Amino acid sequence: MTRHDEQTIAEQAIHWLLRxxxxxxxxxxxxxxxxxQTPSHQAEYEDLGGLWQQTAAIPAAAVAHLRPAPRRRIGWRPMVATCALLLLAAVLFFPLRNTFAPPIYSASWHTGRGEMRTVQLPDGTTLSLDAGTQLNxxxxxxxxxxxxxxxQVFFQVTHNPSQPFEVLSGPTRVTVVGTEFRVRYLPHTMSGEGSDVAVRSGAVRVGPRGNWENRWWRAMQHLHITQAQRHISVLHASERSLTDAEGRLISRSTLPAESIAAWRDDRIVLDDTRLDMALAEFARYGDVSLKLNSPAVAALRISGSFDTDRVDSFANALPRVLPVKIKSIKNQSTVVATGMTLKNN
Structure with a gap:
């Protein structure tokens, strides 16, 4: 979906809200x-509806000058601008309402290396936790x-527009009302330093973690400020986004649905991944005795789908797809480049 398409949906949602x-x-x-009936339309409308309700908390005197005069017919664009200004006021000046209220439910989970777990929350939402995950x-x-x-977690969120679902992952905030999606935050791994979000069905909004900053860029997006696209975006089915360590969006792409949470089927999906990062991914599930002989070998890239607990099968496949071979050096299986001179020191 293009930026123009997203802005058009936002304008349409404002139009229907006003009507x-x-x-x-x-x-x-x-x-x-x-x-x-279109999921992206519904997600946008429900989000705007929630923001609209927050304008009720704004003192009338503070927004009186923003409202159109009574019985005065105004055009479509002025109506959009007026509504956008009201939403901006709600977003920026009333984000802390109910922030300090105590939770009505809380729980925490942790999975170790090679451990996967599925938990169900009180509202029917299901979470599938991958190895090495901490969750509150x-x-x-x-x-x-x-x-x-x-x-890394795969979320199957029960729809409840009056109680939005948010995931705080590293520098990123992911907001949904009902969908299936995956969030990964494992710095120094093949997904980079930020958060990796992929959607199986429905739609999610990906943006900066900070509440004020997130609301600011949402408002800027509704006002069609170009810079907002670097900070916040809506993902739909089979779309994936990557953020950097500061939470800025650095890429957006499509991917097959079956690869979104491959670990649930005991699979590791590699997509042009560095060899050292691929081995680190296997190490999240079990012991890896394979060693890389040099930085040049570590930088080689590989793609494919492999069993999480079959690093031996992965190693056997390497000489068929990369210019390498497996040698035993000091009783350890070592990946070396084809034709590389071995030094036994």
């Missing part, structure tokens, strides 16, 4: 229901929050 406030004709109601879950009256200091 709902003013009252729709039967034809408009039918058109609105057809428009809402807190439910509040108006939101559901998961903090993931490290690891």
């Amino acid at each position: 709902q406030q003013e009252g729709m004709t039967r034809e408009e109601q039918q058109a609105f229901e057809r428009w809402l 879950v807190r439910y509040f009256a108006n939101r559901r929050e998961v903090e993931m200091p490290q690891g």
Whole structure:
């Protein structure tokens, strides 16, 4: 989906929100229901609806000058601008409402090397934890929050627009209302220094972790500020995004649904991955006795799907796809470049 498409959906959502406030004709109601059947449309509309409700907390005097004069017909663009300004006010000045309320549910989990676990939350949401994952879950009256200091989780979120679901992963905040998606935050691994998010179904919003910063860029996105695209984006089915260590979006791509949470099927999916990073990924599930002989060998790249517990099968495949061979050096299996002079010192 292009940036223009996302902005068009945002404008359409604002249009329908305004029409709902003013009252729709039967034809408009039918058109609105057809428009809402698209998941991305529904996600955008529900998100805007939540922000719109927050404007009720703004003192009337603070926004009176932003509202159109009574009984004055205004064009589509001025209406969008007025609504956007109201949303901006709600986003920037009232983000802390209910922030300090105690959680109504909390729990924590941790998985060790090679350990995978599936847990179900009170609302029916299912979490599939990969090896080496730390997870803290807190439910509040108006939101559901998961903090993931490290690891990889596949989320199957129960739909509840009145209680949005957020994942805080490294420098990134992922917001959904009901979908299936994967979040990975494992610095110094093949996914880089930021967060790796991929969607199987539905839609999620990926942006900076900080609440104020996230809301700011959401507002800038609705106001069509170009710079917002570097900081916040909406992902749909079979889309993946990567952020850097500061939470900025650095790439967006598509990927097959079966590779989104391959570890659930005991698989590691490598996509043009450095060989040293590939071995580090295997080491998350068990012992890896394979050694790389040089930085040049470590920098070789490989793609494919492999069993998480069959590093031996992975090693046997290397000479068939890379210019390397496996040698026994000091009783240890070592990957060396073809034709490399071995030094036994």
